[in-house]
Amino acid sequence: MVKLIGLVPLFPLIGFLINGFFGKKMSKGLSGAIASIAILASFIVSLLVFFDLLEHPDTTSHVVSIFSWINSDTLHIPFEFLVDHLSSLFLLIITGIGFLIHIYSIGYMHEDEGFSRFFTYLNLFVFFMLLLVLGNNYLIMFVGWEGVGLCSYLLIGFWFKNTAYNNAAKKAFIMNRIGDLGFLLGIILIFVTYGSISYGDVFGVARGANESTATAIALLLFIGAMGKSAQLPLYTWLPDAMAGPTPVSALIHAATMVTAGIYMVVRSNVFYIMSPAASEVVAVVGVATALFAATIGLFQNDIKKILAYSTVSQLGLMFMGLGAGAYSSSVFHVMTHAFFKALLFLGAGSVIHAMGGEQDIRRMGGLKKALPVTFMTMFLGTLAISGVFGFSGFFSKDEILAHTYEYSPVIWFFGSVTSLLTAFYMFRLMFLTFWGGFRGTHEQEHHLHESPKSMTFPLVVLAILSVVGGLIGLPEFWGAKNWIGEFLEPVATQPLNMLGHDQEIILMSIASVGAIVVIYFAYMVYRKNNVLPLEKESDMKPFQKLVYNKYYVDEVYDFLIRKPLDFISDILSRYVDKKMVDGVVNGVGTAVDGLSSVVRLLQTGNISFYILSMVVGIIAILFYTFIK
Amino acid sequence: MLGYTITQWLFGILSFLAIMFALMVVFTRNPINSVLYLVLTFFCIAGHYLLLNAQFLAVVHIVVYAGAIMVLFLFVIMLMNLNQDTEPQKTVISKVVAAIAGGLLLFVMVGALRGSEQLQIKQYGHSDIGLVKNLGNVLFHDFLFPFEIASVLLLAAMVGAIMIGKKEIK
C-alpha cells in the first residue's frame, strides 16, 4: 500500500490540471466535484497507508523514490517520498480536512465567477502541502513549503481586483520568503555539515556535529518556521491573509499550511534536542507570540481577524511546546487545532455568508436562531479552543502546558495566561455574534438564512471531531495510553513527563477552573451587561487603543523596513545609479568631448606655431636624452 | 698672433661674419636686404669650404646658391613687389618666444653635440678629396644610382613648378 503513496499527491495534481486547463469550460458542479473527488481519493489512499503503517509496527518508515531531481557531485536530491508515522498523520489531516473544506467551498463559492479557478488553486495547494509533508529530504519539503506559499499568495489575492487583497497576498508571500531564505540557508548548512539533506542520512549522523552547528541549523530552520507559521516577528501577514475567501482561511491559514512550521521542527527535532539554546529560543518566541497575539485578539472586531490572531496565538503555544520538547504533544495540538479552528473558520464563513459579506461582529448579534447549525457547531468549537474540560483542545493544550511547566514554570505561566485570554476573546466573539439583539441592517436581517447542506455538513463533521478528537491523546495517568505519543515515538522522542500525577492534576485543575472563570467573566461582560465594543477609536483608553491597533506593528514595520527600503531604492535609482555610477561613465565621455574641443584648439592653423611646437618637441626630446 | 694660426683667425672671422649675416637675414625687415644678407652668409660659408679644402664645392656653392637660387628669390620678391620695410611683423611675444625656443634649442644641441673630441683625427692638409676628379669618381661610381635618380627629382620639381605656375586655361 505504501508503494501507492505517489498517488496521494498525484490526485490533487490531476485535479489541478483538469481544472486548470478545462475548468472554465466545465460547469461549476463538475469542477467542484472533480476537485473534491481528487482530494477524497487522496484521503482514502492516505487512510490505507495509515492503516498499513499501523499493521506493521516494526517498519517505521518507507522511502518511495519517484525520480532523481538534482544532482551535484556529492549533493543528491532525489524526488523521494517518506512515509512514516509523522507524515502519514499529517496526510490524514491535510486530505481529511482538505476534503471537508472542498465540500464546504462548493457551497460557499457557488456564486463566484472564479469558481473553477478557486478549486484549481485549492487542489494545487493540497498537492504542495502533501509534497511538504511527504518529502524525504529538506529540499522537497522546501518545494512544498514555497509551493504552499504560492498558493497562499494566489488564494489570498483570489479577488484580484481589490488592491488591499493584493497587497495582503503580496505581503504574505514576501514575509514567507524572508523565512524561506533562513530555511534555505539552513538546508545548505545541513548539506555543508553532513553532506546530505535526506532525512535518513542526516538524522543518522546528526549527533556527530557540534552543538553550535546544530544551533545554527536549528535557528535557521526556525526562521523558516517563523515565516510560515506566523511567529513573531513575521506574523503580521496572517491576519491580513484573511482577505482570501473563508475556506482558504480555514484550510491554509488555520489547519494546514501554517502548521508546516511545526511539522518542520518536529521533523528536525534532532537538531533541537542537540541544541538547548535553540529550543529555548523556540519556546520563548512561541510563548511571546502566543501572548502577544492573544492580547490583540481581545479587542478585534472582525470575526475573521479574531480567529486569525487566535491562530497565531495557538501556533505560538505549539512552538512553546516544541521548545519545551513536547513534540508529539504539539503535533497532537496541531491536529485538534486543525479540527476546531477549521470549524470556527468555516462557521465564521457561514455567518459571513448569511450576513451577506459582513465581517464586523459589532454589526451582528442574536444569530443563533437564524443559524442554528452554525451556532451549535461553532459553540462546540469555541469550547474546544477555550480548553473546557473534556473537549479535544483541553487535552492537547493541557499536555503542552504540562510539559512546559516542567521545562520552565515562567513560560508555563504565560502560556496559561494565553489560554485563558483565548477563552475570553472566543466567548466574546460568540456572545457578540450569536446572543443579544441583531445590530445589522434590516436588509441583512431579512436575508439571514442557514447555509446549504454542503456547508453545514463539514461543520458537523468537524464539530464531532473537535469534541472527540482529544481521545487519541488522553493523559497517561488516566490509565489510558497516550496513543498519539506512542505513535509518533519513532519520529520524535518526547521526554517522559516526570511530573507527578498530583502535580499534573493540579495543573489541569487550574486550567479547567481558570477557563470556566474566564468564560463566566466574558458572560458577565458581554451577555449580562451587554457591553459593546467601542465604535470610535478616540473613546478608547490608551492601552486598549494600542491593542486595538495591533500594537502598531504594521506601522512600525512600515517605518523601519518598507519606507527605508523604498527610500534607499529611490535614492539609488535616482541619484546613485543615474548621477553617480552612470555619471562617471558619461562624465568620461563628456570629458573626452571637452578635452577634444580644447585640444583641437592647438591646431591653430599657423605655421609658425606648428614649427614652434615641433621645436619644443625636439628640445624636449634632446633634453631628455642628453641632459636630463 | 695671439697664439692663433692664420687658419684659426680666418675661421673665427668667417664664422663671426656668417653668424652675423645670418642673424641679419632673420632680423632685417626689408626682404631685399634679407636676400642680400643671405648671399653674404653664403659667401662666408663658401669661405669655410675653401678653408676645408673643398674648392670645387665652394665654386658650385657660389654658382648655385648665390648665382641661381638667390636670384630666383630676388625675382620673386620683385615680382610680388614686396620691397618695402612695412611688411607685417610678428608680435613681440611671438618673436620672444621664437628667440627663447631658439636659445633652448641651441642649449640642448650644444649639450647633445658634445663628445666630438673622441673622433680620431685623421691626416689633414694634403688631402685632395675636394678636387673635381675625385668628386667625379665618387659621384659617378659610388653615387651613380642617386645621381641618376636625382634626375627624377629634378624632373618632378620641374613638372610641378610648371604645372603650378602655369595660368589656368579655361
Place this chain on the structure above:
Amino acid sequence: MLTGLLIIVPLIASLLLFLVKGNGSRNLALGLSVVEFALSIVAFMQLKHNPASKELVLNCTWVESMGIHFAVGLDSLSMLLVLLTTFLVPLIILSSFGTTYERPNAFYGLIMLMQMALVGVFTANDGFLFYVFWELALIPIYFICLLWGGEGRARITFKFFVYTLFGSLFMLVALIYLYSHTGFDSGIKSWAINDLYEAGRNMTLAQQSVVFWCIFLAFAIKMPLFPLHTWQPDTYVNAPTQGTMLLSGIMLKMGTFGLMKWLLPVTPLAIQEWGGVAMGMAVFGILYASCIAIVQKDYKRLIAYSSIAHVGLIAAGILSANQQGLQGAMMQMLAHGVNVVGLFLIADILVRHTGTREIDRLGGIRSMNGNFAVLFLIILLGSVALPLTNGFVGEFLLINGVYQYGAWVAAIAGLTVILGAVYMLRSYQGIMLGERKDSAVAFGPLATSDKAVLIIVCMAVIAFGVYPKPLNDLAESGVKEFLLNIK
C-alpha cells in the same frame, strides 16, 4: 564537424537572408533557426552517447605562424549554452512575428549572424578564436539596436558599444599577454585553451593579477556587474525586443561563461587574491540592482535591473569555484535565458496592446485576459526561482555554492530571494491585478505567435524545474571535469 556545422549553418542562413527580399525572410529565418536547433539536438545526443566523438570537435589551422587555430568543440558546458542559444533563437524570431520591422531580411540576417558568433563564443577552444567571436557578436547586436531601436538609440547603443569594446580590448591585451607566456617548455607559442591555462598558472601573482583584472573587466562589463552596468538598462529599454532578448537571454551568458571557462582556470593565484573583491562586486550588485528594480516605473527597465541582480548571483557562484556554485551558475544561465526572453516578450506584448510599459499606467489586465496572466505568472515565478520552476535549481545550487565560499556572503546574496519576490510581485500586481485601467481596455487576445512563444517558455520553465535531469547531468559532469582540470 558537427560543431563546425553549428557555426556555419547560421552564417549561411544569415547570408541567405541578406539576399532574400521581402517578408518571406522571417519564415525562412524561423525555419533555418529550427534546423539549427535540430542540429544542436543531434549534437546533444551525440555528446550523450559518445562524448569522445570526433564529430564534436573541429580543429583547423588558421594562422599558423601565430599558433592560431580554428578550434571549436562541444563539451558538456558549451553544449548547454549552445542548446540555450539554438533554443532561444527560434523563439526570439517567432516572438518578432507580432511586429513588422522595416527591412526584415537584414533584421533576421543579423540575428542569425549573431547566433553564429554566439555559438562560436561558446564552443571556441582557442583563445584567439574566442576573442574574435566575442567581438563579432557585438556587431550584429549593435546594428539591431541601432537600426530598429527606440528613441535616443544612437547615443545609447553607442555607449553600449564603446563600453563593451573598451572592456574587450583589455581582454585582448591580457589574452595576448597570456599567449606570449605560452610555450614555456616547448618554445612553441599557442592559443590553445589548455596552453593558455598553463601559461596563466605559471605566472607570478603580480602577472596573474594584471591578467585577471583585464579579463575580468571585459566579462564584468558584458554581464554586467556593478558598477559597470550602466550601459545595460538603457540599452535593454531602447533595443527592439528581439535585440533585448538576444542581449539578456544569450549575450549576457558570454560574460558568465567566459568568466568560468576563460578566467577561472587561468589565474588561480589572482583569484585567491582578488576573488573577494570580485565577489564583493557581484554580491553588492545583487542588492543594488534589486533595490533599484523595486522602484522602477518602466517594466522593461525593471527586468533589466532584475537581470543585473540575477547575473550577480551567477557571477558569485562562479567565483566561489566549487561544484555547486559552478553547476548552479550553468543551470541558472539556462533558466535566466529562457525566463528573461519570456519576460521581455511580455513587456513587448504590453506595449503592443496598451501602448505603454509604465507600471503606473497599467493595471487590471488580468480581468481582460486571464490566460496571459497565467503565462505571465508562470514565467515570473520562474524568475523568482520558485521550486519546481527552472529558476530554482540554479538558484539553490548557487546559494549553496556561495555558502561554501562564505556563509555571510551567501546570506547577503540570498536576499535576492526576498527582494526578487518584492519587485516581481509588485510589478505583477501593478500590471495585471487591481481594477482595470484605461490602458487595459483594449487588451484583447494574444497573437498566435506570442502565445506560442509564451507557452513554450512556460513549458520550459516547468519542465526543467520539475525534471532538470537531462541538463543538470550534463552540467554536473561538465563542471566536475572542469574542476578536475583546473585543480
Place this chain on the structure above:
Amino acid sequence: MKGLFIISGLGILAMLAEIFKFKKILYPLVLVGILAAYAMTFVDWNPPTDHLSRLDELTASFSNMIRFDQVALAFSGVILVTAFFWFILASHYFENETNITDHFALVLFALVGALMLTSFSNMTTLFLGVEILSIPMYVLAASRKKDIASNEAGFKYLIMGSFASGFLLFGIALVYGATGTFDLGGISHYISNSHGDVPAFFYAGVIMMLIALCFKVSAAPFHFWAPDVYEGSPTVITALMSTVVKTAAFAALMRLFNVGFHHIGDVWGQIMAVVIGLSLVISNITAASQQSVKRMLAYSSISHAAFMLMGVLANKNGFDSISSILYYSLAYSVGSIASFTVLYNVSKDNNGHIEAFNGLSKRNPFLAVCMVVALLSLAGIPVTAGFFAKYFIFTTLIGTPYKWLLGVAVVTSAIGAYYYFKVLIAMYFKPAISTEPVKVEMSHTVLLIITTLFTLAIGIVPGYIIGIFK
C-alpha cells in the same frame, strides 16, 4: 628593382604623352604598368640561387645604394597594390583636371620615391627618396589652383616638410660625422664594433633623423601639418597621402631603425614610446570632436601611425614585427582607400562634412555597407583586416618593456571607436539631407567591392601575409 625602373619609365612616358598625344591611353597604360611592376616584385621574391647572385650583383653595381630584399619587395608590393587601387579611385580626378599628364607624372614620380624608401640602404637614397616622394606631393596638395585651401595645404606641407628635411639632413650629417659612412650596413657595423664608444652627437643624429621621420609619418608632436594638409588637399590626393606616402614613410622608418640603428634601440626606444603615446592620445582625442570626415580621417591616420610605430618599437629581432607592420600598412591602406572612395562619392562639394553622410544607408546602401566595413576595419573590429593588424602589433609589443603603451592604445582605441561610429550613426540613423540617391560610377563600385572583400578576406585568412617572411 625592376618595378622601380618601370615606374620611373612610366613617369617619363606620362610626360611624353603630352607631346606625342597619347593621353587617351595613358590611364590604362599606367594601370598596366603598375601591375607589371607589381608582377616584378613576385619575380624578384624568390629568385633561384643564380638569380640571387645576379640580384646581389645588381645591388653591388649600384654600390649598395639600394637593396630590394624581401622586406623591401613586400612593402613595394603593398605600395603598388595601394597605388593601383588609388588610380582606380582617382580616375575621375585625372579626367577632370587640366594638365593630366603632369598629374600622372607627379604621382608616378612620387611612387618612385615611395619605392626607394622601401628599399634604400644608404642615407643618400633615403634622403633622395624622401624628397622625391615629398616634392610631387607638395605640388599635388596644392594642385587645385583656384582653391585657397588647397594652396594653403600645399604651402604648409612644403614649409614644414622642408623644415623637417633640414633635421633629417642634420641628423644624416651627424651620423656621417660619427661613422664616416652613409651606408646603413656600415653604420650598423660601426655601432656593433664600437661597443658603445661612440660620440654623443651620433645619438643626436639618430634622434634628429627619428624626429624627421616621425614628422613624415605624422606622429605627435610633429603631426600638426597632417590634419590641415589632409583637409586642404583634393580628396584623392589626401587618399594618396594617407596610404602610399604613409606606407613608404613607415617602410623607411622601419628600415632605418630596425636595420641601421637596431643596436641602439635603448636610445631611441624610449623616445619613440613617448611619441607613440602622445600620438595616440592627441589624435584620438582631437578626432572625437571633428565635424569633417576628411579631417577626422587625418587624425585617425595619426593614430594608425602610432600603431605602426609600435611595431617598429617592438622590432627587436626577427621578422615578426616587420610582418605586423606590413600587415598593418596593408590593412590600413586598403581601409583608407575604401573610406576615401566613399567620402569622395558622398561629398563632392562640401569637403567631407559629416552631414554629407547623413542617411547614406537610404541614399545608397551599398556605399554605406562598404563604409561600415572600412570603418570597422579602421576601428579594429573582427573579422576585418584592421583587427588583425592591431592584434599583431599588440602581440609584438607585449614582449617588450613598453607594455604600458598597450593600456594607452586600448583606451584610445575605445575613443577611436567613438568617432568612427559617429560616421556610422550618421549613415544609419540621421535623416538624410536629400533623398536623392548617391550615384557611384562603375569603376568605384568595382573598387569598393574589391577593397571590401579584400578587407574581409585578409581578415579571415591573415596567415598568408603574416607568415610571408618565413
Place this chain on the structure above:
Amino acid sequence: MLNGISINMYIMLSAVLFIIGAVGVMARRNSIILFMCIELMLNAVNLLLVAFSTLHVDAKGQVFVFFVMAVAAAEVAVGLAILSMIYRNMKTIDIDELSKLKH
C-alpha cells in the same frame, strides 16, 4: 685638430647657423624669408657635411652636398611656384594669413 680648428667648432658653427635658420622660420611672417631661412638651415648642414668629409678624408660627404643642393633647388623652385600661385589668389604671402585650415 682640423687645420688647427677643432671639429667641435664646425659642429657648433653649423648648429648655430641651423638654429638661426630655425628661429627665422618661427619668427618671420614673410613666406619668402621662411624659404630663405630654410635654405640657411640646409647650408648649415652642408657646412657640417663638408667639415666631416674633411675630417674623415672622405669625398662622399662632399658628394652628398651636391644632392642637398639639388634638392634645395628643387624645393625652392616648387616652393616659389606655389608661393606665386598663392600670391595670385590671395594677394599676400603673409603666413599668418595662411591659416584658414585649422582645428
